[in-house]
Amino acid sequence: MDQHVAEAIGRPDLIRLDDRLVCLRFETMKVVSALAAVRHLLDTGVVRRGATLLDSSSGIYAYALALACHRHGMHCHVVGSTTVDRTLRTQLAVLGATLEQMEPCDDLKLDQKRRVERIHEILAAHPEYHWMRQYHDDIHYLGYRVVADRIREETGTDRLTVVGGVGSGASTGALTRYLRDASDAAPTRAAPTDVELVGVQPYGSLTFGAQHTSDPEIIIAGIGSSIPFGNVAHELYDTLHWISFDAALSGAVDLLRRHAVFAGLSSGAAYLAARHEHDRAPERTVLFIAPDTGHRYTDTVYTRHREAAPLADLAPRDIADQTELALPWSRMPWNRTPTPPLTA
Template sequence: MHPPAATVPTVHAHITDAVKAPDLIRLTPHTVLARFETLKIYAALGAVRTLLDRGTITPGQTVVDSSSGIYALALALACHRYGLRCHIVASTTVDATMRVQLEILGATVDQMPPSQDLLLDQERRVRRVRELLARQPDMHWMRQYHDPVHYTGYEEFADLVAAALPDRELTVVGAVGTGASSAGLVLPLRRRGQAVRLVGLQPFGSVTFGSDRFSDPEAIIAGIGSAIPFGNVRHELYDTVHWIDFRHAMAGAIGLLRDHAVFAGLSTGAAYLAARWEAARHSQRTYLILGADTGHRYVERAFARHREAPDPHTLKPHQITDLASLALPWSVMEWRRSPHPPAHPRPEETV
């Protein structure tokens, strides 16, 4: 076979243009992975550009937000591009590699003390942001968890998906997290008339889809769940929800690397595992897996344990019809675009 014809390379004006778009990799005839270096570049760039255009923020101003990792880097890169100052209130999960990058990019960083309690870590971060705003009211709080301005950047990703996968029978499989990537991608596609199903991934212990009564002691799947309600999560967008524990996500990530040579994070591993199961049941659809980041920050606590990881080909979920039946280590339920679980307070009452 002859190699494909070379294309003229693009010279980018800033690193954010080079890394924002994912590599689209066909894993099977009906499964495609969108592999990002950091998915949240779209969210940060779109939010910053929109806020500058509105006059809500101005060059030289300081923006502040809380992050467990990849949004922090995305926001620091967006601020570097547009001449803003950046302050990050970092989760305990932010490692030295990430922190050094943030500091060299000019961001200032407050990092929370070590904690195995997700709720405590998130509450501490929100409290610290409020303290900073009280002292420096000219700071702008980006509120990635609640401000729908973070949807805007994903419209560009939706354009890319629509061009690459024009199939009307599309299922998007990805971590719920803040909810911005799901809403930002799926809403524009559905407005165009595509019959897009949305499958969301959650860890056990997250309030977002009602698994907060559970504890997964090994969980380090940063950013895909929450101990506090997030306003940017649009529950009514989701067709199906999978709850996956650390060991199964680890198995998925290691299986993705072993089977397809793709080195991606734990949320991608969880999405890969869920998409395999979904595709085996409904093979007529096309499945798009959102690979939010690379696997580098999970090397020691996940990939180094590859010999003990279960074989993903042997794993299957516990199928449930209500949250009362939710069970470790992997459950799946048809959410059917239902609204927010009524047992939880509204997001604005919490944060």
């Protein structure tokens, strides 16, 4: 029996959508990493119960950290993006978390920069606070070990392709690192010998060198970045997809219509990329990550479902380098290349 609701929320569902197409569906994905990170900090004596944990978030991580703090008797202070909605603000308030939300801003790159600046101001005034550094500390990889074990046990394959939004690098990077590591495999099952990683990015994100591009709708918060992220392991990724808001909307609507999975915008982008990878290599099992539900996207995505293009009409432009990037969808081999100079 779970001892706290965060443990139940952090446990994902594995759903087979089609032959060799699997959805790893979370209610709120980053709960699994926040719980493990806070538990590790307590166990190693870095923080004590009652301390204040601080970080910046565009939404999902704010809720995850608030739940982890509630579970372990900590205080939570979040500098939130302008995209944090009323439902989440209310939940954070009732959970006792402190939320400082940025003023409305059309430029999410500026929003991200302002949040980081505010973090440093808070730390200067409160050096006793512990900054969780979700974008830089690979302590956030720890919680995905148990998820990787479950994937290994239930997919029953040695030819696995993992697809997901890159974001801070924790979810896709951690899952792939644990899946590729034979020492992590349970005695009853060997580690998959062939695990490929496909990362999904929005236009405008500098993580893989697309900062010279832009999406007229929005940079998809949570899977891209306008600042360098220290815990993205570029050398883990085999292929990259850059997907626009409109294409991601079409993916999200199709995922709900075809498979009844109500998930967020980045889930729609990952689903779109996963279907393409599945069609390219039908002999492989393709697993994509759906990091949250679709509730906070009802007004911005699902009420526009009539605008969704049929997926048969969408295909990526295959490119050789970032100078060829073009909306609405581009695909490029990455071949496990180390960190590009612009994001170092």
